[in-house]
Amino acid sequence: MILDVSTFSRAMGEFTATALLMIVGCMGVAMSFPDEAGFLVGSFQYGLTVCIVVHVFGCISGAHANPCVSISCCILGHIAMDMMLAYVACQLAGGLAGYYFLMAMLPAAVIEHNYPAVCVHDPMAELSNFQLLAIEFILTSVLVLGWCALWDVRNDNCPDSAPIRMGLLVTACGIAGNNLTGASMNPVKTLIPLLFDDYRGTFYPQLAGQALAAVLVPCIWCTAFANSDKPIETVHGRPKRT
Amino acid sequence: MILDVSTFSRAMGEFTATALLMIVGCMGVAMSFPDEAGFLVGSFQYGLTVCIVVHVFGCISGAHANPCVSISCCILGHIAMDMMLAYVACQLAGGLAGYYFLMAMLPAAVIEHNYPAVCVHDPMAELSNFQLLAIEFILTSVLVLGWCALWDVRNDNCPDSAPIRMGLLVTACGIAGNNLTGASMNPVKTLIPLLFDDYRGTFYPQLAGQALAAVLVPCIWCTAFANSDKPIETVHGRPKRT
Amino acid sequence: MILDVSTFSRAMGEFTATALLMIVGCMGVAMSFPDEAGFLVGSFQYGLTVCIVVHVFGCISGAHANPCVSISCCILGHIAMDMMLAYVACQLAGGLAGYYFLMAMLPAAVIEHNYPAVCVHDPMAELSNFQLLAIEFILTSVLVLGWCALWDVRNDNCPDSAPIRMGLLVTACGIAGNNLTGASMNPVKTLIPLLFDDYRGTFYPQLAGQALAAVLVPCIWCTAFANSDKPIETVHGRPKRT
Amino acid sequence: MILDVSTFSRAMGEFTATALLMIVGCMGVAMSFPDEAGFLVGSFQYGLTVCIVVHVFGCISGAHANPCVSISCCILGHIAMDMMLAYVACQLAGGLAGYYFLMAMLPAAVIEHNYPAVCVHDPMAELSNFQLLAIEFILTSVLVLGWCALWDVRNDNCPDSAPIRMGLLVTACGIAGNNLTGASMNPVKTLIPLLFDDYRGTFYPQLAGQALAAVLVPCIWCTAFANSDKPIETVHGRPKRT
Numbered sequence: 001m002i003l004d005v006s007t008f009s010r011a012m013g014e015f016t017a018t019a020l021l022m023i024v025g026c027m028g029v030a031m032s033f034p035d036e037a038g039f040l041v042g043s044f045q046y047g048l049t050v051c052i053v054v055h056v057f058g059c060i061s062g063a064h065a066n067p068c069v070s071i072s073c074c075i076l077g078h079i080a081m082d083m084m085l086a087y088v089a090c091q092l093a094g095g096l097a098g099y100y101f102l103m104a105m106l107p108a109a110v111i112e113h114n115y116p117a118v119c120v121h122d123p124m125a126e127l128s129n130f131q132l133l134a135i136e137f138i139l140t141s142v143l144v145l146g147w148c149a150l151w152d153v154r155n156d157n158c159p160d161s162a163p164i165r166m167g168l169l170v171t172a173c174g175i176a177g178n179n180l181t182g183a184s185m186n187p188v189k190t191l192i193p194l195l196f197d198d199y200r201g202t203f204y205p206q207l208a209g210q211a212l213a214a215v216l217v218p219c220i221w222c223t224a225f226a227n228s229d230k231p232i233e234t235v236h237g238r239p240k241r242t
Numbered sequence: 243m244i245l246d247v248s249t250f251s252r253a254m255g256e257f258t259a260t261a262l263l264m265i266v267g268c269m270g271v272a273m274s275f276p277d278e279a280g281f282l283v284g285s286f287q288y289g290l291t292v293c294i295v296v297h298v299f300g301c302i303s304g305a306h307a308n309p310c311v312s313i314s315c316c317i318l319g320h321i322a323m324d325m326m327l328a329y330v331a332c333q334l335a336g337g338l339a340g341y342y343f344l345m346a347m348l349p350a351a352v353i354e355h356n357y358p359a360v361c362v363h364d365p366m367a368e369l370s371n372f373q374l375l376a377i378e379f380i381l382t383s384v385l386v387l388g389w390c391a392l393w394d395v396r397n398d399n400c401p402d403s404a405p406i407r408m409g410l411l412v413t414a415c416g417i418a419g420n421n422l423t424g425a426s427m428n429p430v431k432t433l434i435p436l437l438f439d440d441y442r443g444t445f446y447p448q449l450a451g452q453a454l455a456a457v458l459v460p461c462i463w464c465t466a467f468a469n470s471d472k473p474i475e476t477v478h479g480r481p482k483r484t
Numbered sequence: 485m486i487l488d489v490s491t492f493s494r495a496m497g498e499f500t501a502t503a504l505l506m507i508v509g510c511m512g513v514a515m516s517f518p519d520e521a522g523f524l525v526g527s528f529q530y531g532l533t534v535c536i537v538v539h540v541f542g543c544i545s546g547a548h549a550n551p552c553v554s555i556s557c558c559i560l561g562h563i564a565m566d567m568m569l570a571y572v573a574c575q576l577a578g579g580l581a582g583y584y585f586l587m588a589m590l591p592a593a594v595i596e597h598n599y600p601a602v603c604v605h606d607p608m609a610e611l612s613n614f615q616l617l618a619i620e621f622i623l624t625s626v627l628v629l630g631w632c633a634l635w636d637v638r639n640d641n642c643p644d645s646a647p648i649r650m651g652l653l654v655t656a657c658g659i660a661g662n663n664l665t666g667a668s669m670n671p672v673k674t675l676i677p678l679l680f681d682d683y684r685g686t687f688y689p690q691l692a693g694q695a696l697a698a699v700l701v702p703c704i705w706c707t708a709f710a711n712s713d714k715p716i717e718t719v720h721g722r723p724k725r726t
Numbered sequence: 727m728i729l730d731v732s733t734f735s736r737a738m739g740e741f742t743a744t745a746l747l748m749i750v751g752c753m754g755v756a757m758s759f760p761d762e763a764g765f766l767v768g769s770f771q772y773g774l775t776v777c778i779v780v781h782v783f784g785c786i787s788g789a790h791a792n793p794c795v796s797i798s799c800c801i802l803g804h805i806a807m808d809m810m811l812a813y814v815a816c817q818l819a820g821g822l823a824g825y826y827f828l829m830a831m832l833p834a835a836v837i838e839h840n841y842p843a844v845c846v847h848d849p850m851a852e853l854s855n856f857q858l859l860a861i862e863f864i865l866t867s868v869l870v871l872g873w874c875a876l877w878d879v880r881n882d883n884c885p886d887s888a889p890i891r892m893g894l895l896v897t898a899c900g901i902a903g904n905n906l907t908g909a910s911m912n913p914v915k916t917l918i919p920l921l922f923d924d925y926r927g928t929f930y931p932q933l934a935g936q937a938l939a940a941v942l943v944p945c946i947w948c949t950a951f952a953n954s955d956k957p958i959e960t961v962h963g964r965p966k967r968t
Contacts, residue, residue: 169297
């Protein structure tokens with residue numbers, strides 16, 4: 001990691017990306033929470049915010065905005081270890097700043113309406129800790145698989161709709177898991193709101209699932225789905241689909 | 243079919259793609275089923291999951307995740323017969339594994355809430371068997387037509403938004419047919435849940451419609467819509483639209 | 485118009501495209517009509533079906549599926565007059581065939597539930613005939629403007645997400661006008677259902693608005709928005725955005 | 727600014743774009759307003775209309791349709807000062823014309839149903855003026871950041887899905903802020919409806935937030951996120967994502 005203007009841009013990018021993810025994403029969730037279709041609106045809003053973040057910051061820092069993504073990126077060799085640590089630090093700081101400003105902008109009535117707290121979902125009571133871990137592992141794995149596909153050399157000719165595809169992926173994972181584990185798939189989104197509240201619910205299994213996915217999925221990608229070394233067959237300029 | 247690392251990657255791709263289709267797609271359906279707008283959320287979620295699967299596995303195995311698609315792909319000559327059989331076997335195994343893990347992750351209360359079973363729709367009682375076959379044939383035909391267009395040499399310069407387009411296609415077919423036949427358009431999605439339940443409803447007509455579409459549509463595509471042999475006229479690099 | 489295999493493909497393409505537009509689009513509308521959010525689902529479904537049709541038939545016939553679009557295309561000089569007439573004839577025949585099969589596939593209970601008829605919207609009673617004409621003119625103009633932009637040489641490097649963009653355009657026009665005029669923006673969709681029903685409502689003003697848009701918009705496009713003759717300035721390969 | 731046919735096209739483009747933004751966007755909002763999910767439909771419709779406008783007018787005038795965007799564009803040096811002033815004048819005139827025609831087309835019953843007026847949202851009573859300014863500043867900043875990313879040389883190979891990405895961005899900002907400040911993010915949309923109504927609510931803080939974002943965000947973009955001068959590293963033709 002060379003401390004030049006490009007590294008500064010990237011760090012600022014991750015900071016702002018994560019801050020906006022918290023502000024825009026959680027503001028939408030907070031405004032629709034009391035509604036019974038709230039889990040749908042929340043999933044949709046979280047996906048749309050990921051779309052915004054990848055659109056704006058994709059060309060600056062890669063728009064991870066998620067420690068799991070940065071860890072996977074490092075394991076796959078796309079960024080160095082020290083850059084990954086800088087990314088994670090900026091993400092935590094950005095998430096903290098974003099959530100703080102969000103709390104300052106929302107009226108007290110809205111904040112009280114959101115139970116247990118803004119952007120915090122209590123996991124479903126019937127789930128065992130192992131089930132919580134398994135569900136959050138699966139959903140975070142899908143997210144990391146999406147990023148692995150995006151970084152893959154075989155998709156290098158498809159950068160255009162990447163923000164939309166990642167946004168839709170996050171929406172689908174949210175619809176699937178929002179009422180089960182909260183489907184945050186992001187340690188920043190899981191941890192930061194807890195600093196502001198005296199929360200007594202379960203969140204360790206979700207964190208463990210997220211960490212497991214961040215480490216295991218890139219290893220599986222390299223083993224099972226990696227590009228074989230021979231040059232890709234192309235039909236008229238794109239990888240042959242069969 | 244040469245048993246090398248690339249064939250292994252493809253087989254693993256189809257296995258994982260179909261497993262995720264069952265897990266993420268059916269988890270979302272299971273969580274929203276009791277709702278009266280459930281058929282909308284279900285269609286949307288199934289479409290989004292297809293989008294995820296095509297995004298992640300499109301560059302690995304083609305992301306069929308559906309025996310009908312693999313059969314059509316083989317009839318059009320894009321994959322060999324033995325590869326097609328391997329694909330179908332991996333899809334069935336993947337669907338079975340995915341549904342099994344989904345059952346292990348969902349709490350019993352959610353599973354009981356889903357009637358007749360998670361990811362199973364009873365066809366509308368007023369429909370005759372012939373109507374069931376016709377509707378499922380039309381919907382699966384639309385799906386296979388979408389894949390035929392994607393594989394066509396004339397769309398080779400448009401791979402970027404393919405996951406989104408296929409996802410929207412599946413969503414539209416779901417909204418149209420979900421309350422009629424269930425609109426699964428996928429033998430794996432129709433059959434696997436029945437292995438876990440003592441289901442007594444109608445599912446043969448839907449399967450027949452799916453099989454018919456898988457065989458007829460590629461033949462129609464070759465006959466009526468095939469690229470004529472002369473080189474395509476292009477205006478500034480893309481096929482001339484008229 | 486040379487009667488070769490390519491002309492046959494195009495005619496078949498328009499026939500099938502319009503048939504699918506009626507079957508998939510109207511099936512979704514018919515299944516959600518009694519719901520109070522029906523106009524939303526209907527608009528969304530009509531937009532998604534346009535997305536499917538442009539995706540599948542865009543490379544075959546251009547996927548007009550709408551006489552207004554073919555007339556505009558002819559006025560702009562992209563297709564010849566005799567080809568335009570063949571397109572319109574195929575669209576009418578396709579719409580008729582599609583609606584007929586749809587009626588055969590839907591159970592009687594669903595058909596009766598849809599008032600006044602499947603895929604027919606009574607215009608809002610408070611609207612004068614002139615207002616009906618104006619609203620349908622504006623909405624059809626937006627649709628034709630969308631096609632004009634798609635055909636424009638300045639957008640030739642953007643064919644990829646065209647199906648999605650046209651689908652979203654139709655969705656937005658539907659949400660705006662569905663409860664006012666029905667927002668069909670398509671003479672086939674306006675007329676064909678009336679052949680099957682003894683309908684006594686207002687539909688001439690809408691037709692007049694559609695026809696007016698089909699003729700006026702391409703003229704306005706050529707006059708006000710046409711590409712000036714000097715070569716386009718490009719920045720790194722795409723038209724300079726300012 | 728040279729007064730030639732290209733400048734005329736651009737001015738006409740901005741005029742028509744803003745007029746359509748008001749007509750199609752506000753028509754959809756007006757028809758769904760009494761519904762309790764109105765803020766969702768309104769946000770979705772505003773986003774879709776932005777998608778239409780960018781799709782149709784992107785190649786003509788850049789499809790700003792928003793004085794904040796034109797001001798930011800000028801600060802970043804993409805258009806000259808006199809062109810910017812012409813753009814803003816055309817946007818105001820277009821917004822006025824569009825809203826006037828919309829009022830003429832809607833029946834009186836619909837207009838009365840919309841409180842306080844068609845396309846006007848009362849800000850949430852609990853918000854202080856400073857909070858209103860802060861929220862509208864953040865949301866408009868996200869919009870301007872989206873445009874900055876679109877104009878950036880590093881995204882020059884991604885023009886295709888730009889209309890969809892901008893539409894989704896506006897949707898997300900609307901879901902977040904619609905019930906708080908109205909989330910117009912556009913001085914034209916904030917001011918024009920007030921000319922037609924005797925409105926006594928708060929709108930100065932929102933305008934101030936919009937103006938602040940239009941000026942500050944491009945400066946931040948240049949300082950923190952600008953492309954460093956060295957040529958971009960590319961992997962297989964696209965900017966290296968890390």
